[in-house]
Structures are given as structure tokens and as C-alpha cells.
Amino acid sequence: MSTIALVTGGNRGIGLATALRLRESGYQVVVGSRSGEAPDGLDTVRLDVSSPESINAAFDDIESRFGTVGLLVANAGITRDGLLMRMSDEDIDDVLQTNLAGSIRLARRALKGMIRARAGRIIFVGSVVGLLGSGGQVNYAAAKAGLVGAARSLAREVGSRGITVNVIAPGFVETDMTAELDDAVRAGILGGIPLGRYAQPAEIADTVDFLASASYITGAVIPVDGGLGMGH
Ligand code: NDP
Numbered sequence: 001m002s003t004i005a006l007v008t009g010g011n012r013g014i015g016l017a018t019a020l021r022l023r024e025s026g027y028q029v030v031v032g033s034r035s036g037e038a039p040d041g042l043d044t045v046r047l048d049v050s051s052p053e054s055i056n057a058a059f060d061d062i063e064s065r066f067g068t069v070g071l072l073v074a075n076a077g078i079t080r081d082g083l084l085m086r087m088s089d090e091d092i093d094d095v096l097q098t099n100l101a102g103s104i105r106l107a108r109r110a111l112k113g114m115i116r117a118r119a120g121r122i123i124f125v126g127s128v129v130g131l132l133g134s135g136g137q138v139n140y141a142a143a144k145a146g147l148v149g150a151a152r153s154l155a156r157e158v159g160s161r162g163i164t165v166n167v168i169a170p171g172f173v174e175t176d177m178t179a180e181l182d183d184a185v186r187a188g189i190l191g192g193i194p195l196g197r198y199a200q201p202a203e204i205a206d207t208v209d210f211l212a213s214a215s216y217i218t219g220a221v222i223p224v225d226g227g228l229g230m231g232h
Pocket of ligand 1: 008009010011012013014015032033034035047048049050075076077078098125126127128169170171172173174175176177178
């Protein structure tokens with residue numbers, strides 16, 4: 001029987017590439033999407049990660065239709081960029097709620113089945129900026145840095161149950177999220193990437209697939225950033 005993988009925000013960008021990659025590798029993939037829809041014939045569940053009720057309902061739905069989630073990829077995320085002096089309470093709260101609290105709540109709900117199964121993989125999609133910092137992204141970088149502390153703490157809590165918890169820290173990936181940045185910002189970032197190019201979503205997906213099959217890696221932060229953040 002194939003492992004059930006839940007990929008949040010799997011309807012586009014890095015999440016969609018990950019869902020397709022995991023399907024290729026033989027997982028039974030369920031995409032969590034706010035609209036309840038996803039392309040390419042993927043199985044989906046309606047899921048808004050900023051809502052605790054929605055998280056519980058989505059897992060109940062997956063468990064009744066497919067079974068226990070064995071691999072959680074907490075990928076859904078948002079940015080609300082701006083200098084902190086001008087950042088609204090809403091922009092702080094929304095980013096922390098979606099990117100950090102949402103991922104922690106997803107992991108908590110996924111653990112129910114994983115503890116019983118004495119096996120599981122939890123992968124948080126963080127960001128290079130969590131450790132590097134990024135002007136204009138205090139809210140986002142704080143949320144992504146928080147995922148590292150959450151993953152490492154949870155890795156210690158559940159390691160003895162055969163469950164691993166890791167963070168992937170992408171650099172600059174060509175998706176809708178980065179398409180909205182202006183050319184000067186994009187050029188500035190490119191100048192700091194030793195590999196001299198941005199990542200494609202499939203390159204993050206490959207790393208998720210690798211971590212999902214790795215039995216002796218936990219509490220790790222795996223950079224997939226072309227060298228942008230090396231040294232931190
Ligand atoms: P996109 O903006 O292309 O896609 C974001 C995805 O997250 C969409 O599927 C979106 O759903 C979903 N989403 C957002 N909010 C919620 C929510 N409340 N509930 C459920 N789903 C939600 O982003 P990327 O693919 O670029 O990013 C994916 C992850 O990778 C994010 O966590 C991001 O922070 C991280 N990342 C991205 C980098 C990049 O350069 N692109 C770099 C480093 C990290 P919907 O379609 O409904 O909006």
C-alpha cells in the first residue's frame with residue numbers, strides 16, 4: 001500500500017511540482033487547496049491552513065477517503081512584504097498565522113496517525129530568509145525562522161516513534177510568489193546566487209522526495225538555494 005502524502009498549497013508553484021514528483025515516486029498524493037481543486041487529476045481536499053477548523057476537517061476527510069497521512073509537506077505560504085515601520089498588524093498576523101501557526105497545527109494533527117503507525121515524515125517548507133534575514137520581510141522571515149525551532153523541537157519529541165521532522169529552505173524559486181518582485185530586486189538577488197540562476201519548482205520537489213525517503217535525517221535544515229545562504 002502506498003504512503004499517503006498531503007501537500008498543502010499543492011495547487012500551484014512549489015506545492016504542485018512537489019505533488020507531481022511524489023505521485024511519480026509512488027505516493028498516494030492528496031493536495032490541500034483553498035478552493036478544493038487542483039490540476040492534473042490530483043486528489044484534493046479543501047484546506048485553508050490559517051484556520052484550525054479547516055485543518056481538522058481536511059484530515060478527517062483524508063482519513064475517511066484514503067487513510068492515515070504518512071507524509072506531510074507543509075508548503076502553503078504567503079508574503080506580505082513591507083518595511084516594519086509601515087507594516088500593519090494584519091500583515092504581521094496573517095503571515096505568522098499562515099506560515100508558522102498553520103504549519104505547527106498541521107503537524108500536530110498529522111501526528112495523531114503517525115504516532116499510531118510509529119512512522120511518519122513531516123517536512124516544513126521554510127526559506128533561506130529565515131536564517132539570512134531579508135529587509136522588508138520581518139514578518140515572513142520570522143515565520144520561516146520559527147519553523148526551524150518548531151521542527152527541531154518536534155524532532156526531539158517524536159524521534160523515538162520513527163517520525164522525522166525537517167525543513168527545506170529554498171532560495172529564490174520561479175513561481176507566482178517571486179514573479180511579483182520588480183526587476184531591480186530580482187537582479188539584486190541573482191547577483192548573490194553562486195549558481196547564477198533561480199531555482200525551478202521541480203528542484204525543490206526533488207529535495208522533498210529525497211527527504212521523504214531519508215530514514216536517518218531529522219531536525220535538519222536543507223538549503224536548496226544555489227548557494228545564496230551558505231555560511232549561516
Ligand atoms: P505561490 O505563491 O506560487 O503558491 C502559494 C501556495 O500556497 C498556493 O497554492 C496558495 O493557494 C497556498 N496558500 C496560501 N495561503 C494558504 C492558506 N491559508 N491555506 C491554504 N493554502 C494557502 O508560492 P510558492 O510555490 O513560491 O511557495 C510555496 C512555499 O515555498 C511557501 O511556503 C513559500 O514561502 C516557500 N518559498 C518560496 C520561495 C520562492 O522563491 N518562490 C522561496 C522560499 C520559500 P491559493 O492558490 O489558494 O492562493
